[in-house]
Amino acid sequence: MRLSIVIPLLNEEESLQELHGWIVSVMQSNRFLYEILFIDDGSTDRSWQVIRALAEADPNVRGIRFLKNFGKSQALHAGFKAAVGDIVVTMDADLQDNPEEIPEMVRQITGEGYHLVSGWKKKRYDSLLMKNLPSKLFNWAARKTSGVKLHDFNCGLKAFPAEVVKNIEVSGEMHRYIPVLVKNAGYGRIGEQVVRHQARKYGKTKFGAERFINGFLDLITIWFVSKFGKRPMHLFGALGVLMFVIGFGFSIYLGIDKLFLNPKGRLLTDRPQFFIALTAMLMGIQFFMAGFLGEILVRSRRAENRYAVAEEINPAPAQNQYSS
Numbered sequence: 001m002r003l004s005i006v007i008p009l010l011n012e013e014e015s016l017q018e019l020h021g022w023i024v025s026v027m028q029s030n031r032f033l034y035e036i037l038f039i040d041d042g043s044t045d046r047s048w049q050v051i052r053a054l055a056e057a058d059p060n061v062r063g064i065r066f067l068k069n070f071g072k073s074q075a076l077h078a079g080f081k082a083a084v085g086d087i088v089v090t091m092d093a094d095l096q097d098n099p100e101e102i103p104e105m106v107r108q109i110t111g112e113g114y115h116l117v118s119g120w121k122k123k124r125y126d127s128l129l130m131k132n133l134p135s136k137l138f139n140w141a142a143r144k145t146s147g148v149k150l151h152d153f154n155c156g157l158k159a160f161p162a163e164v165v166k167n168i169e170v171s172g173e174m175h176r177y178i179p180v181l182v183k184n185a186g187y188g189r190i191g192e193q194v195v196r197h198q199a200r201k202y203g204k205t206k207f208g209a210e211r212f213i214n215g216f217l218d219l220i221t222i223w224f225v226s227k228f229g230k231r232p233m234h235l236f237g238a239l240g241v242l243m244f245v246i247g248f249g250f251s252i253y254l255g256i257d258k259l260f261l262n263p264k265g266r267l268l269t270d271r272p273q274f275f276i277a278l279t280a281m282l283m284g285i286q287f288f289m290a291g292f293l294g295e296i297l298v299r300s301r302r303a304e305n306r307y308a309v310a311e312e313i314n315p316a317p318a319q320n321q322y323s324s
Contacts, residue, residue, distance in 0.1 A: 003027070003034040003106065004085030004162070008075035009093035013046040014202035019095055020054050020061070026099045032106075037062045038093070039079045042069035048311075055313040063313035070308075073175040078309070080165040084316045088165045092156035094200055101195045105159035108191055115164050115187035118150055118179055119157035119195035138176075141216065145223045146180040150192050153179055157195055173218050184225075236291025244284030250277035 005023060009016070020036065027034045038051045040063065048065050055061040064078055076090060087109055091097040097119070105117040135154070142153045154176045168181045179190055228235040250273050258268060268274045 002085045002087070003032050003102070004079075004083035004088045005034060005036045005099075005102075006039065006076065006079035006083055006088060006090045007037065007093050008039045008041055008072050008079065008090075009043065009047060010041045010069060011043045011045045011047060012093040012202070013043070013050050015093055015095045016047060016050045016054065018201075019093060019099075020058070022095075023099045024058070024060075026102060030103045032103075035060050035062055035083075035085060037064070037079050037083060039063075039075040040065040041072065041075040042066045052313060059314070061314065062316075063311075064309055065311045067308040067310045071173060071175075073170045073173055076175055076178075077170045080168075080170065082312075082316055083162065083165065086162055087159060088162055089159045090156060095202070096198045096200055097155075097157040098196045098198060101157060101193065102159070105157075105193055108193065109159055109161055112191070113189060114191040115161060115189045116179060116182045117159045117191045117193055118152065119155035120150070120152040120192050121155055121197040122151070122194050123197060138216070138219075142177065142180070142219055145219055146177070146183070148179045148183055148190060150179055150190070152192075153177060155195065172221075174221075176218060232294030233291035236287045236294060240284045240286070240288030240291060242284070243280045243287060247277045247280030247282075247284060250274075250280065 007019070016038070023034075023036055036058075038054075038061070040048050040051060042065075048063070051061070051063040051065075055063055062082070064082060066075070066078075079090070080088065087106055089102055089105065091099070101119065105119075108114050108117045135152075139151060139153055143149060158178065160182070164182055164185070164187050167187075168178070168185050170178060170181065174181060182190060224235075254268055254271065254273055254277065258265070
């Protein structure tokens with residue numbers, strides 16, 4: 001079985017040598033044909049020098065280095081684009097993901113026809129307040145919003161058929177929601193595997209408290225994109241019509257009241273209903289225009305992933321070659 005193991009990383013020089021040896025041991029013991037693709041997301045330590053040394057000693061190692069830090073989503077996108085294996089496996093470079101889980105994931109892909117097998121770090125070696133509890137809340141919200149029944153959306157250890165990763169766009173900070181992107185692309189067989197989670201051995205986490213805020217904002221984004229991404233007028237147009245009808249209704253009421261029921265009453269501009277009507281109609285027009293502009297953008301543009309590659313080691317040849 002030909003595997004592409006895609007590993008995005010940022011400042012992980014201490015763990016790369018050990019991670020490479022661990023992966024090679026698992027691949028050789030299972031007689032897999034494989035490549036290891038390191039995506040250096042603008043590291044400022046010696047990570048790239050370590051990757052270069054690994055590539056010189058092992059022809060199965062490839063590397064891509066970004067000019068600066070573009071983010072994990074862009075690193076995964078570059079890895080998916082460059083991968084040449086029949087099955088693509090993603091994992092983190094911090095030694096917290098266990099390569100020994102890969103053979104079972106591959107078996108589920110090939111034997112049971114899954115489009116994605118996602119790891120579930122059921123027992124975590126992370127801070128309770130900083131990671132465990134926020135992670136549980138985040139995963140609960142993601143399940144309820146997306147309809148994808150996974151316990152751990154953000155686990156770095158995942159396996160896909162190559163066809164799947166070539167047909168999804170991982171942009172912005174959407175790496176947290178790859179299972180949702182897979183589902184939205186039409187690949188509905190999504191499985192989950194309990195995986196062993198190791199405590200971080202070297203360095204420190206690259207994600208701070210802001211990742212929770214960003215995560216929930218991204219959740220709202222992906223909910224909107226999955227529901228209305230191809231038809232924004234259905235949301236904004238409906239809201240616009242509703243607000244306009246409310247405002248127009250108040251206007252009719254005010255007109256009838258002033259002309260027939262209470263002609264000598266207060267001026268219209270002295271009544272709060274006048275401002276409610278005016279505001280509602282203006283909001284209705286704005287919602288409608290937002291939906292209209294969204295429809296134009298959907299039809300004329302595609303989202304782009306932007307990243308600048310500084311250097312690449314062992315780029316994919318025209319004819320795929322593997323070593324066991």
